[in-house]
Each structure stands twice: as C-alpha cells, then as structure tokens.
Amino acid sequence: YTKTRKQMMKLELGQDQLQKYKPLLREQLKISTAVGDPNARGQRNESLAWFWSVEVDLGGPDQSWNEEFYRVHWLRAKALRDRWREEMLLVTLEMDWTCKFFLWK
Secondary structure: OHHHHHHHHHOOOOHHHHHHOOOOOHHHHOOOOOOOOOOOOOOOOOOOOHHHHOOOOOOOOOHHHHHHHHHHHHHHHHHHHHHHHHHHHHHHHHHHHHHHHHHHO
C-alpha cells in the first residue's frame, strides 16, 4: 500500500485522491477481534482505522462479513454513546444532590 501511495504521489494525482488514501500507520494495522468476539474485554475505547470508512462495495462476495463488521461497530459506538449519556445524567444528579446536602447543613 505504501509503495503504491508513493507512486500515486509521483503521478501527481488530485488532492482528493491523496486525501482518500491517507498514509497507513503501523498502529492502524492491529487486528480487531470485535467481529469474532464482540464482547471481549478492552474493546470499549477502540476506534476503527480510517481505511474502514473508505467507500466499500458491500455487494461483493464477502457481503455478510462486511455487514456483520459494520453492525458490530455500530452497536459498539451506540453502547459507548449510551454509557456517556448515562454518566452525564449521573454526574448532573450527583452535583445536585451535593448542593442540596450542603444547603441542608
């Protein structure tokens, strides 16, 4: 990929193509086990590398795998959002309870 991207830069392709195909970093290449084991520990704060959001033909031979992959990551993102909403609600209530306690004293 890196060699091909360098060749694309030499060909002076448009900036939109270079933005689409960003440099690939080593830390982006770690394997996500979210599809194989979506409930594994330590995946809560994981995010997808940029290349998972590049336009993908979901009608290909691995359509079911792609659909499952995106479904799992969508559900993980929704769960993370829901946890943060709940945390925000709890912190707001705790602040209110603390203020009321000190006013009562």
